[in-house]
Amino acid sequence: MQRPGEAERLASGVLRANKSNTLAATLLGRALLMQNRADEAVVPLERAARRDGSSKTETLLAIALAGAGRRDEALDQLRQTIARRPPFPPAFLEFASQLAKHGRDDEAISALKSGLALTPNVVELQIRLASLYLGRNDRPKARAILEHALAAAPGRHDVLAELARVMVLDGDYGAAAETFRRALALRPDDALTRANFGVCLLEMGERDAGEVSIRAAARGRPEMIGRAIMSLATTTHGRFFMRPSAVAKFLNG
Secondary structure: OOOHHHHHHHHHHHHHHOOOOHHHHHHHHHHHHHOOOHHHHHHHHHHHHHHHOOHHHHHHHHHHHHHOOOHHHHHHHHHHHHOOOOOOHHHHHHHHHHHHHOOOHHHHHHHHHHHHHHOOOOHHHHHHHHHHHHHOOOHHHHHHHHHHHHHHOOOOHHHHHHHHHHHHHOOOHHHHHHHHHHHHHHOOOOHHHHHHHHHHHHHOOOHHHHHHHHHHHHOOOHHHHHHHHHHHHHOOOOOOOOOHHHHHHHHOO
């Protein structure tokens, strides 16, 4: 229920009464991570990982180690975890994410491919792999992976949104617009997808519809205003604002 402080208090109480309670130690670690207290989360998660040896707990421990600045230990832990069987896909995802965070994209891609070889239909691994290829501007590989993922999971909003983004980069605006519409039908309140849809419409020359979409994405969301302004300024049929009052007038129009 997103009440990590209370979860911490309850889990700590259980551990005071029974130090060997693995579930309480794991929950305490999770609660501390949610409060950005990774260094404190390491101790209970180490204790829980020693007792239950589960891939899930070990992955949480690796997240805590990385958050505490102990990167090499986190990677070592994840190497051990991804070697376990049955495979635990979130461990492969976390391993790849930590590698990519430090510029080791080749290793991250290799890790994701290894995970997909063991668990071929895990969409989260496919999306992350596609994003790494997209970061290298290898759009054909990214698009092929996402199209494969969409065929297996046609109702996944995240796959649709990412695939549409690749289509925009390819200049395939018609296909992108249709894919964005499918994504928004599944999650109408996704502001970022709505803003990207607006950009796509602008690139197609549908200025009025594009501006309506971008305006809707920013309305009531201060964090989206910068994105909206940038979208309008960098697209072929967008706008450029000289004064903050002009921005406010446009967004409230």
